[in-house]
Amino acid sequence: MSSNPMVRAEHIVKRFGSHEVLKDISVTVERGQVACLIGPSGSGKSTFLRCINHLESINGGRLWVDGDLMGYRQRGDKLYEMSPKEVSRQRADIGMVFQSFNLFPHMTVLENIIEAPTRVKNVKKQAAVATAMQLLDRVGLAHKAKVYPGHLSGGQQQRVAIARALAMEPKLMLFDEPTSALDPELVGEVLDVMKGLAQSGMTMIVVTHEIGFAREVGDSLFFMDGGVIVESGDPREVLANPQHQRTQSFLSKVL
Ligand code: ADP
Ligand code: MG
Numbered sequence: 001m002s003s004n005p006m007v008r009a010e011h012i013v014k015r016f017g018s019h020e021v022l023k024d025i026s027v028t029v030e031r032g033q034v035a036c037l038i039g040p041s042g043s044g045k046s047t048f049l050r051c052i053n054h055l056e057s058i059n060g061g062r063l064w065v066d067g068d069l070m071g072y073r074q075r076g077d078k079l080y081e082m083s084p085k086e087v088s089r090q091r092a093d094i095g096m097v098f099q100s101f102n103l104f105p106h107m108t109v110l111e112n113i114i115e116a117p118t119r120v121k122n123v124k125k126q127a128a129v130a131t132a133m134q135l136l137d138r139v140g141l142a143h144k145a146k147v148y149p150g151h152l153s154g155g156q157q158q159r160v161a162i163a164r165a166l167a168m169e170p171k172l173m174l175f176d177e178p179t180s181a182l183d184p185e186l187v188g189e190v191l192d193v194m195k196g197l198a199q200s201g202m203t204m205i206v207v208t209h210e211i212g213f214a215r216e217v218g219d220s221l222f223f224m225d226g227g228v229i230v231e232s233g234d235p236r237e238v239l240a241n242p243q244h245q246r247t248q249s250f251l252s253k254v255l
Pocket of ligand 2 (some may be wrong): 047
């Protein structure tokens with residue numbers, strides 16, 4: 001078995017034009033661990049997740065997922081950019097859940113879930129449906145398989161979005177403020193599904209303002225501000241005893 005961490009980001013730099021949004025970000029996430037990423041709006045949290053998933057290209061640094069260098073092939077001591085096809089193969093192993101659910105509105109719940117496995121991974125429809133029904137059962141929504149997303153609550157839609165991501169059998173799940181768009185009474189059901197996923201051993205990076213989730217479920221916590229990791233460590237320690245003034249100031253607003 002490989003002893004590589006699941007995610008190793010080293011000195012990641014990302015610019016939009018002249019705006020340097022990520023400045024030398026280094027993060028390691030071990031297999032089966034849950035890393036939580038917190039920080040003020042505009043600090044670069046979403047951009048960092050999007051870089052991990054190849055939704056953005058990086059301007060500096062290196063990123064490995066499960067020991068694979070992302071976006072590049074190495075021959076000798078030279079690096080070559082991967083073809084779009086190779087990139088999409090790497091991306092298929094990383095699940096992502098967004099704040100805004102992003103389900104296909106014209107497809108039923110079941111169709112949403114089997115779409116990527118059948119199209120990207122060439123899974124046979126019957127097998128994809130069987131897996132989808134198991135996943136729906138896992139998120140408590142097997143009875144909604146034939147329903148269109150518009151008829152579901154926000155919490156239910158987000159649980160479907162999680163099931164849809166899991167249908168690709170990802171080795172890593174990225175969550176970008178998955179509960180921020182939900183009415184408060186619907187947050188718990190989504191966090192419960194995420195907690196179950198964490199307990200099942202999934203490696204997860206979670207951008208969240210749910211400090212209770214970070215404290216209870218997180219194995220590590222990263223506080224990001226202005227494109228840098230200001231502070232990181234055991235969530236319980238960082239939250240109880242933040243060392244940096246910027247962390248203290250942020251936590252005093254969200255706690
Ligand atoms: P967060 O998720 O922490 O709120 P983001 O990663 O969304 O922060 O954004 C970080 C900074 O990068 C912001 O200043 C934002 O305006 C900028 N930014 C994000 N995406 C783009 C883009 N596609 N083009 C230009 N600027 C962007
Ligand atoms: Mg964001």
